[in-house]
Structures are given as C-alpha cells and as structure tokens.
Amino acid sequence: MPRKNKEEEVKTIKSWYDVEPLFNKGADITICYGQRSGGKTYSALKVCLKNYKKNKKRFAYLRRWSDDVNTFKCSTLIKDDLVKKIFGKEYTVEYSRHAFKLVHTYEKDGKEKVDKEDIGYALAVSEAKHSKSTNYPD
DSSP: OOOOOHHHHHHTOOOOOOOHHHHTTOOSOOOOOOSTTSSHHHHHHHHHHHHHHHHOOOEEEEESSGGGGSHHHHHTTSOHHHHHHHHOTTEEEEEETTEEEEEEEEEETTEEEEEEEEEEEEEEGGGGGGOTTOOOOO
C-alpha cells in the first residue's frame, strides 16, 4: 500500500465529538448518536462531572442491557485523568451498586480521611420493571 502524503494524513486525523453544545439547548432529554469510539461517552461524562461540581446535580448513565452496567464495565468508565482535571488530584471515582461515587482522599490531623458521595447512577432499560419505585434524586 502506498504511503500517504502529509495532506492525506491530516485529513484522517480523528476528531472527537463534543456534546457540550447539546446540553446547552435546555432540553429535558438529550440523545446523542454517532460512530463508535467517537468520544460521545467521554464528552458527556465530562459535562456531567462539571455540572456536578458546579451545581451538585447527579447524572444517569443509561444503557439498554443490564450487562452494560455491570461493575466491571462501569468501574473503568470514568477515567481518573478526567476526574483529576475537573476536581483535583485528591479525587477519584469508584463504582458500586449501580452508583458512581466521588471519592475525596485527604489528610486531616495527621490521619488520612476519605469522603464519598454519589454523583451518578448506572441504569439499564431492560431492568426498568424491577426498579419502578426507586428514587433517583436530581
């Protein structure tokens, strides 16, 4: 296969999707679709984390099947570099029991302290009939 020249290489550089303008439309529900690995989830999580930091509003990560919201998949969904960029180096996010928790680790009186707070939830549409009465604030 012939080697691409510089102009062709520039045209094939991947651009990442930015969902922030969609959230500024004032809609109750926003649906975003596009190519695989285009940055949709990363961008949406970035907006959700910023919104939590600013307004303390939680988010819902909604998927079709329950397998998509299992602990293994969701525990690696929110990258540490993104969390540290938005909240600071002493913060991480962990996932358990269908909830994303913001973890703040700091030192107080010479002892390490850890604070955790729910910042979002992972829900599967296929499981909706089992959680009819569950309250998800915000």
